[in-house]
Amino acid sequence: MSGLVVVGTDGSAESSEAVAAAAREAAWRDADLRVVHAFTWPEVHFRPGGTTPAFSDTEIQNAAGTLLSQAAEHARAVAPQVSVATHVIVGGALRVLVDQSRDAQLVVVGSRGTGAFSGLLVGSTGVGLAAHAHCPVLVVRDGPRATGPVLVGVDGSPAARDAVAFAFDEAALRGTTLRALHAWTPWNVPVPQPPQDPRAPYAYEPGRLAEDEERLLAEALAGCATRYPQVPVEQLSIRAATRKTLVAESRDAQLLVVGARGRGGFTGLLLGSVGHAVVHHAHCPVAVVRRGAVDTST
Known part of the structure; x- marks a missing residue:
């Protein structure tokens, strides 16, 4: 049984790019594609000077059907071999997706929507979906990019381990390099255990912290590197702010992958601070992977 890729569309240019990206993903994965349009019934507005509704139920349904037909045609043009189905579903975009x-x-x-039907906005539906979806979520920003590595943010957290597995798979599907970036500072690493000898200095030896963080990166990649020997891997362990560095490195990447919440996230944010930053500011499409959203057992 083939897999399934789902894409939300609202007729905007951004959602059209999302449909194209989803079609390519479905082709790479030998999966079916489901194009979904979610909407809620609008309040009744009457035509000036009369009691006839400005839009009938039939007009709204026909508009949704036309929108989906155009999206499906676009998907088939991008990936003719992919089986495409369309669904109009009544409900809020976040709940439906x-x-x-x-x-x-x-x-x-897509990264933004028109708001005419479902309003697929990064600030609302996109962020909420990335935080609550049962599978990885791809937010298409600045259009597709056919060249460059798959960039993955690594911090050693459980969410990042799932993101690494997804990133390796994407790099293999795309036939490109995986660039694994671990950006750290003394303020976002785990606090070292105090020494048993109270007279010993409670601090890292010079250079020890950098070595530990490089080791963390290598260990985070080891298992997947063995499963994907065909994927070239670049390892970058940098003393720098994570959010700023990932956004900067995304300029020449074709995809950026992050975990939904890493070891440095703020608890009040659905995605954590890094997820929020890259979804809003990265220069390429962003995949957000929740813990447990991918199978890492194989």
């Missing part, structure tokens, strides 16, 4: 993610390998959305 989270529900659709239960059966999917990947859900794709």
